[in-house]
Amino acid sequence: MAEQTLTGNADFDWSSIGKKQDNYTTEEKDRFDELYGKSLNTITDLQIIEGKVVAKNNREVVVNIGYKSDGVVPLSEFRYNPDLKIGDTIEVFVETAEDANGQLVLSHKKARAGKSWDRVNAALNTDEIIKGFVKCRTKGGLIVDVFGIEAFLPGSQIDVKPIRDYDIYVGKTMEFKVVKINNEFKNVVVSHKALIEAEIESQKRDIISKLEKGQVLEGTVKNITSYGVFIDLGGVDGLIHITDLSWGRINHPEEIVKLDEKIQVVILEFDDDKKRIALGLKQLTKHPWEALNSELKIGDKVKGKVVVINDYGAFIEIAQGVEGLVHVSEMSWSQHLRSAQEFVKVGDEIDAQILTLDREERKMSLGMKQLTPDPWNMIMEKYSKGSKHTGTVRNFTNFGVFVELEEGVDGLVHISDLSWSKKIKHPSEFCKVGEKMDVTVLEIDGENRRLSLGHKQLEENPWDVFETVFTIDSVHKATVITVNDKGATVGLPYGVEGFCPARHLAKADGTSAKAEEVIDFKVIEFSKDAKRIVVSHARLHEEVKEEARKVEKSTKKADFEDSKKAVKKVKDNQEKTTLGDISALSDLKEKMDKK
Numbered sequence: 001m002a003e004q005t006l007t008g009n010a011d012f013d014w015s016s017i018g019k020k021q022d023n024y025t026t027e028e029k030d031r032f033d034e035l036y037g038k039s040l041n042t043i044t045d046l047q048i049i050e051g052k053v054v055a056k057n058n059r060e061v062v063v064n065i066g067y068k069s070d071g072v073v074p075l076s077e078f079r080y081n082p083d084l085k086i087g088d089t090i091e092v093f094v095e096t097a098e099d100a101n102g103q104l105v106l107s108h109k110k111a112r113a114g115k116s117w118d119r120v121n122a123a124l125n126t127d128e129i130i131k132g133f134v135k136c137r138t139k140g141g142l143i144v145d146v147f148g149i150e151a152f153l154p155g156s157q158i159d160v161k162p163i164r165d166y167d168i169y170v171g172k173t174m175e176f177k178v179v180k181i182n183n184e185f186k187n188v189v190v191s192h193k194a195l196i197e198a199e200i201e202s203q204k205r206d207i208i209s210k211l212e213k214g215q216v217l218e219g220t221v222k223n224i225t226s227y228g229v230f231i232d233l234g235g236v237d238g239l240i241h242i243t244d245l246s247w248g249r250i251n252h253p254e255e256i257v258k259l260d261e262k263i264q265v266v267i268l269e270f271d272d273d274k275k276r277i278a279l280g281l282k283q284l285t286k287h288p289w290e291a292l293n294s295e296l297k298i299g300d301k302v303k304g305k306v307v308v309i310n311d312y313g314a315f316i317e318i319a320q321g322v323e324g325l326v327h328v329s330e331m332s333w334s335q336h337l338r339s340a341q342e343f344v345k346v347g348d349e350i351d352a353q354i355l356t357l358d359r360e361e362r363k364m365s366l367g368m369k370q371l372t373p374d375p376w377n378m379i380m381e382k383y384s385k386g387s388k389h390t391g392t393v394r395n396f397t398n399f400g401v402f403v404e405l406e407e408g409v410d411g412l413v414h415i416s417d418l419s420w421s422k423k424i425k426h427p428s429e430f431c432k433v434g435e436k437m438d439v440t441v442l443e444i445d446g447e448n449r450r451l452s453l454g455h456k457q458l459e460e461n462p463w464d465v466f467e468t469v470f471t472i473d474s475v476h477k478a479t480v481i482t483v484n485d486k487g488a489t490v491g492l493p494y495g496v497e498g499f500c501p502a503r504h505l506a507k508a509d510g511t512s513a514k515a516e517e518v519i520d521f522k523v524i525e526f527s528k529d530a531k532r533i534v535v536s537h538a539r540l541h542e543e544v545k546e547e548a549r550k551v552e553k554s555t556k557k558a559d560f561e562d563s564k565k566a567v568k569k570v571k572d573n574q575e576k577t578t579l580g581d582i583s584a585l586s587d588l589k590e591k592m593d594k595k
Contacts, residue, residue, distance in 0.1 A: 071106035200235035247321025288321030333408025411451030504536035
């Protein structure tokens, strides 16, 4: 076969092989290429430009920036703007015009961050309201994404009312105002409360201008304290004092209301500026006294609960908001007033009788003892004169002891009727409160509810015996108990006491007897009626001296008499001798004469 030589066509367009043939001339193609090139933006990497949202799904947002291809941005970068929709214009950062796959790579987050500080400062200067996404909770507040910057939202700036749970705001997009920027440390502080306050201030002025006494409003319990409840009236706060929460007594406002509860309140008072508003809750209901049974009267028996106790009595609530006072004197028939706490305690359910009732003044007095028999009605039969009983020492006075024979029946034992023998200056020397004491009834005064009792009368009068023991001039050994300027009290046998005047305390050596000395005393005075024994120690040694003096005197006198007799005898003897001699001489002379 003969070889054929192939020759090419110089005008053949090799680039058209495999492609659809368009009837365009070369000039037309060049013109179309030029027009297409003009329709595309000229972009470079790492620049911020605007684009339009052309598509959106659950994960991505497609953005057209006028380039030959569209870019894709993760939907998570638009968390701060949940209202994003197709057609919105946004800023994007061109990370690369064409990656390895020929894809345009964009970032909305980096575009926001690039201008964030300028926008944040502008928002601070112009008080612009901006949107931010609450990312997470932190100590003292929340972290908010604002223009790609992490800003701090303090807990106190979240709302006008105290926030107890910060977590409920995490994941939400909210509006804020920039309140503080620290450019050195790149810190931004935002506030949501500032927006609310501005709105509330407007509402507040409107509410305050319409406030009137007696007006009923709906409010929300904002805060509860021990003294009352603060109510939010829509930007204006009012206080319900604890006494205006309920007609009845309450211990704490939490018994009536709860936080965040919506309640109806009535305006009671407010100051000239209407900044302090006093509210009431109980005033919206009828006063319990007005609803009190109209047939209730003095003498009726009622049942109630003890709500308050004071020293002078107890308040009994017989119906919600209706109280009566039981004075301590009406709790028992006893004449000795005691504390109300000895009879009742808070919370006790008791029965009482109405003593007084004043519906206009809304006052009522009650009595408890009236429901038990009056023991004085049977006093003459039960405690006849001369009868013996055992009672309890209740209290002392300077003049005696009050002894309770039974609840409501007391009697007085005069200090002089406590003991036959002891000198008692105060009853506390003889007995103690609470002790049992045996007594006998001396006198009865039923009209004045008085009993005169005696204790010493239970024994025979020992002074009848003492009269025979402590006779005048009798000597007894006794103990010096007390000593004063006037004298001393001495303890004589049989438990009886005597008195020794000061001058009679002198001892033989010239000193004076002291307390606790045990020495002999002589009875120099005894009075059965006055129950008085006067003794002396000085008399003992004074009488001894006197006796010695008398003995000495008597001895001297006897000696003198004896001497006198002796002298006389001598004289008599001398006289007889002389006369005898004379007689003898006479006889001798006579004989001589005769001779």
